[in-house]
Amino acid sequence: MKIAIIGAGALGSVIGFHLAPVISITLVDPWAEHVGAINATGLRCTYNGDETSRSIPATTDPASVEPVDVALVTVKAAQTAWAAETAAQLLKPGGVAYTLQNGLGNAEVLSRRLGTLRVGQAVTTLGATLLGPGRVRLAGRGPTTFGAAPSLSIAYALADTFRTAGLPAGVSTDLNSLVWGKLIVNVGINALTAILRVPNGALASVPAASALVRQAVEEAVAVARAAGITLALADPVAETLAVAQATAANRSSMLQDILRGAPTEIDTINGAIVREGRRLGVPTPFNELLCDLVKALEATAPLRVQEP
CATH class of the missing domain: 1.10.1040.10 (N-(1-d-carboxylethyl)-l-norvaline Dehydrogenase; domain 2)
Known part of the structure; x- marks a missing residue:
């Protein structure tokens, strides 16, 4: 399974940092300075005062990314329309975009572009802070729950991947x-x-x-x-x-x-x-x-x- 994270802010960077050792992943974000720092020196993540760096592919250009099975959308609400267009470029025909965003209404914005059968909802309580270009802090490993719709198999695969990466996760039929x-x-x-x-x-x-x-x-x-x-x-x-x-x-x-x-x-x-x-x-x-x-x-x- 190939994953793209659309939005390499605090949450997207923390998720990408943890998933990178266990699955093929690419960060996609319009912030050139942040993307440049990640590509130059790796993504640095601080937790409990210790900082670790990992090499993760990152880009500002969705067209440069090979088609993926899953897009995890972690942008702020104002960027959801952009994320929907980006997901449309990145996803394979049967691919699914999961929103892990705050608030209500983001899944509907994605669905208007991708269709309801290609959009899933997830809820996460991961805590993260962006410290600067190429640097993020993990504030807490709260659980992430993926909705069973629109693909139960993809939801379970994502939850398994998160758990393998050390991030608590599960699946729910009613989010x-x-x-x-x-x-x-x-x-x-x-x-x-x-x-x-x-x-x-x-x-x-x-x-x-x-x-x-x-x-x-x-x-x-x-x-x-x-x-x-x-x-x-x-x-x-x-x-x-x-x-x-x-x-x-x-x-x-x-x-x-x-x-x-x-x-x-x-x-x-x-x-x-x-x-x-x-x-x-x-x-x-x-x-x-x-x-x-x-x-x-x-x-x-x-x-x-x-x-x-």
């Missing part, structure tokens, strides 16, 4: 509960860490911040229940705070985006809750506020006051 569970945790963590400019742990250790997490999560849970989703989270607020504490030193992906002045995934995370809430008649005023604040942060990035 809705996991997709929404991860969404709700992201709703409680990402926007607030970006706005407050704090690592995840601050949300669990500072009572004023924990109270904000509760507001965001409780709205999201109300929307999920109205949508008929059975959540695997027994106590969504407590479990969101537990994730924040377990990843205390980690900077959320949305905080990383805000700090470097990049677009965030607010529309597919908190924005998804707002849209579903409107559709279902469930009020989501706090998540609407979080969306407005993050979008204002994005828009005012060039005007930001710097310390003297």
